Amino acid sequence: MSALLALLCRGASGLRGARLPLAAPPLRRPSAPPAPSSRPLSFSAAEVVRAAPGPLQPYLHLMRLHQPIGSWLLYLPCTWSIGLAAEPxxxxxxxxxxxFGLGAVVMRGAGCTINDMWDRNYDRQVVRTANRPLAAGDIxxxxxFVFLGGQLSLGLCMLLCLNHYSIVLGAASLPLVITxxxxxxxxxxxxxxxxxxFxxxxLLGWSAIKGSCEWSVCLPLYFAGIMWTLIYDTIYAHQDKKDDILIGLKSTALQFKEGTKKWLSxxxxxxxxxxxxxxxxxNQTFPYYSAVAAVGAHLAHQIYTLDIDKPEDCWKKFASNRTVGVLLFIGIVLGNLWK
Structure with a gap:
């Protein structure tokens, strides 16, 4: 839906762990497979990718379908805007x-593809990203390029379903997408x-509903989203700071160092x-401001308990930001119903 918008996105996460040398497994007594009724049933994005045909799996990994947190973080600001634009x-x-949800998945995938095309040589040198399909040579x-063309074509078709103002607004993001x-x-x-x-x-959600942007609402909301991204992506960047120093990449994690928590606050x-x-x-109402307070409490706890030197904790805190976005969306909906 946000065709050019979510090129916008940066791959919010990669394949976990580095490639390991294969070793011969120890000999074990064969055991019978569990009965079908005893196998746990689960449905998740990762399970969908694992169940996909083998030739398709590298492309699904390339678009990070197995790790949907990035799509959520792209999608949620759209929901805020759509919710605020609803009639009282x-x-x-x-x-x-x-x-917009479908558009977020498609175009976050396109953004991940572009990011990996740019960074494939860097990804090979970072433990966390060495198994990404382009870095590993799977694609x-x-x-x-062909896969990206398909993603962008689908995203463009979705964008063209919006009003003219929104089409132009989506195209206006192109300089950011490129740079x-x-x-x-x-x-x-x-x-x-x-x-x-990201x-x-x-901006685009409001214009898709109203036909134009109410800047007194959209600009503060957009700025809030930028601040939110600075919070969660700085946390995310702390996972890779040692590798980034070695290969010469920059981030706010390296800029803030031990002062990270003050900046995040x-x-x-x-x-x-x-x-x-x-x-x-x-003209939002009490439920909205209650949700904003809950968001503040969540962020305070997230920052206070963050250990910037533990990649696993950084990932956990980063992923918890989906809760932040959902809390705010619920507050917007309830606040609008309260009117």
Missing amino acids: GCLPDWRMLAA SIFQS YPLMKRITYWPQLFLGMT NWGA GFSLAMLLSLCVAGMNC
């Missing part, structure tokens, strides 16, 4: 929510550029104030 006393347009550059993947090479603030591109849905305060401004400018 009404639920958000569920068809628009569904369309060729030509194949990734973001390069930022980690030239500035310690690539997370800022990610935020500017939260374009905070400042970004959190700016985010909460911006959400309050957006709420006041569209």
